[in-house]
Amino acid sequence: MRPLKLSWTAQALIALAGLLVLLIVIFTFERPPVRTAQVGYRGVAMEQLQNPRTARLIVARNQVPEALPAADPPTDDADKASAVYENVQVLGDLSNAQFLRLMQSMTEWVVPAAVREAGNGCNYCHNPENLASDEVYTKGVTRRMLQMTRTINADWSNHVAQTGVTCYTCHRGQAVPANVWANNAPNRAGLVGPHALGQNLATPQINYSSLPFDPFTPFLLNDQDIRNLSTTWHPGQNQDDVRISEWTYALMIHMSQGLGVNCTFCHNSRAFGSWEQSPPQRLTAWHGIRMARAINTDYITPLTPVFQANRLGHPENPNPLRVGPNGDPLKVNCATCHQGVNRPLLGAPMLREHPELNMVSRAPLRTSEAMPVNGATRN
Numbered sequence: 112m113r114p115l116k117l118s119w120t121a122q123a124l125i126a127l128a129g130l131l132v133l134l135i136v137i138f139t140f141e142r143p144p145v146r147t148a149q150v151g152y153r154g155v156a157m158e159q160l161q162n163p164r165t166a167r168l169i170v171a172r173n174q175v176p177e178a179l180p181a182a183d184p185p186t187d188d189a190d191k192a193s194a195v196y197e198n199v200q201v202l203g204d205l206s207n208a209q210f211l212r213l214m215q216s217m218t219e220w221v222v223p224a225a226v227r228e229a230g231n232g233c234n235y236c237h238n239p240e241n242l243a244s245d246e247v248y249t250k251g252v253t254r255r256m257l258q259m260t261r262t263i264n265a266d267w268s269n270h271v272a273q274t275g276v277t278c279y280t281c282h283r284g285q286a287v288p289a290n291v292w293a294n295n296a297p298n299r300a301g302l303v304g305p306h307a308l309g310q311n312l313a314t315p316q317i318n319y320s321s322l323p324f325d326p327f328t329p330f331l332l333n334d335q336d337i338r339n340l341s342t343t344w345h346p347g348q349n350q351d352d353v354r355i356s357e358w359t360y361a362l363m364i365h366m367s368q369g370l371g372v373n374c375t376f377c378h379n380s381r382a383f384g385s386w387e388q389s390p391p392q393r394l395t396a397w398h399g400i401r402m403a404r405a406i407n408t409d410y411i412t413p414l415t416p417v418f419q420a421n422r423l424g425h426p427e428n429p430n431p432l433r434v435g436p437n438g439d440p441l442k443v444n445c446a447t448c449h450q451g452v453n454r455p456l457l458g459a460p461m462l463r464e465h466p467e468l469n470m471v472s473r474a475p476l477r478t479s480e481a482m483p484v485n486g487a488t489r490n
């Protein structure tokens with residue numbers, strides 16, 4: 112038999128194909144070891160994947176700065192911040208010591224390192240000549256943020272438990288949290304072409320899929336139902352259901368990515384809608400969706416005029432713009448707090464060291480919406 116002779120072109124093509132396969136393997140597969148941990152009953156394939164290599168990075172990325180020594184509550188009315196200072200509207204019940212400790216902690220949590228290290232930390236929110244003045248916009252924003260943080264801790268313990276949150280949970284030493292969202296629809300009248308129906312715009316929030324690029328406006332701002340089970344059987348009436356289904360999957364991809372988990376962290380995939388077959392984490396997530404919605408509608412959206420007036424940000428810290436391409440402020444989703452782990456900051460007990468952020472809620476108490484009993488039996 113004669114040895115097979117290939118032309119140069121054929122050899123080059125084979126080499127190219129080999130290279131392509133190699134590149135695909137390198138860039139689409141994760142380098143082992145990959146471990147699985149079972150989270151549901153045997154045989155239902157409810158498991159979570161973990162790679163010790165990335166797990167180490169995650170631990171390093173989620174360290175909490177050391178808390179300042181605790182401060183005593185007020186001894187009498189004269190010791191309260193409301194009596195000591197001129198213009199205290201939110202933190203009046205704290206003792207002077209608690210008040211100044213919180214000012215220092217907030218400086219560490221939200222003022223960018225460069226500004227802090229130049230010795231101007233307090234000035235990020237204050238006119239140093241007159242600390243009572245409200246002329247720097249970040250001070251007004253901070254009053255709302257304080258009320259918001261207290262509301263999360265006091266009214267949403269069905270999500271944040273006793274772990275709670277501080278400014279650091281979202282901010283991590285930056286003035287604008289790393290993971291935020293805004294209305295990202297291309298700013299054109301009567302959307303046509305590839306972005307019609309709000310799809311086919313690769314964005315990281317939906318893992319670059321072709322699903323709708325903004326599942327947040329319907330679900331984390333408006334209270335659109337989250338489901339893919341049709342509620343009507345006539346196909347002609349189902350246009351909306353398809354859209355809601357696609358939004359639902361886009362949101363679910365965000366939730367999985369934001370928490371660094373698989374779908375089976377919250378679902379038995381044989382029946383995504385069934386609450387009976389879902390692990391308890393799904394219920395926590397259900398409350399989380401309502402909480403994110405409340406944060407966005409009750410606290411961030413009312414700040415729209417402030418962020419629009421200061422869209423270029425603080426003079427010492429101009430990036431990023433404080434509003435999205437359509438002029439709305441930067442809002443919260445699951446990744447804002449979670450940043451890729453199922454418990455923000457790996458479950459570090461934020462409230463234990465900062466009881467000042469778990470005091471009375473200043474916002475109206477919210478009653479939780481009626482709980483869905485079983486997603487599969489809605490009429």
Ligand code: HEC
Nearest residue numbers: 196197198199200201202214215218233236242243253254
């Ligand atoms: C992230 C914004 C922010 C930073 C940073 C900050 N503050 Fe404040 N500060 C505020 C807000 C908001 C108030 C008003 C609180 C209220 O109304 O309950 C305030 C009020 C005060 C007051 C009371 C002034 C008065 O007479 O009414 C003092 C004193 C003060 N801060 C000191 C400091 C010091 C010292 C630092 C730096 C260690 C600092 N602050 C950093 C936001 C900030």
Ligand code: HEC
Nearest residue numbers: 217249253256257260277278281286418425433440441442
């Ligand atoms: C649930 C997440 C979350 C928590 C908790 C939170 N913030 Fe924010 N904060 C945001 C988001 C989102 C923005 C960006 C809004 C924008 O730029 O449109 C923001 C913006 C700000 C800004 C404006 C910064 C600038 O340079 O324009 C300040 C100041 C601020 N937060 C202070 C605080 C303080 C102080 C706390 C704690 C008492 C706190 N935040 C807690 C989400 C949060």
Ligand code: HEC
Nearest residue numbers: 337338339340363364367373374377383384393396397486
């Ligand atoms: C962190 C928990 C969590 C993760 C992870 C998660 N889901 Fe969900 N899922 C929920 C919750 C909670 C609901 C119900 C939301 C509601 O009713 O407000 C839901 C609803 C759904 C529904 C709608 C069911 C119905 O009643 O019609 C589908 C489909 C679904 N998820 C699929 C997925 C897929 C696919 C993934 C992985 C890409 C995923 N989910 C990841 C928590 C989760």
Ligand code: HEC
Nearest residue numbers: 270271272274275366392395396399400444445448453454
């Ligand atoms: C304001 C910050 C914040 C936001 C926003 C947030 N979470 Fe959480 N979440 C927490 C905290 C804090 C915990 C830890 C509670 C605990 O220790 O039990 C938590 C816990 C959870 C858990 C339980 C994890 C476990 O291992 O048991 C799930 C599931 C979850 N969140 C889903 C979500 C989803 C889905 C969203 C977005 C719709 C979301 N969260 C938005 C702060 C937040």
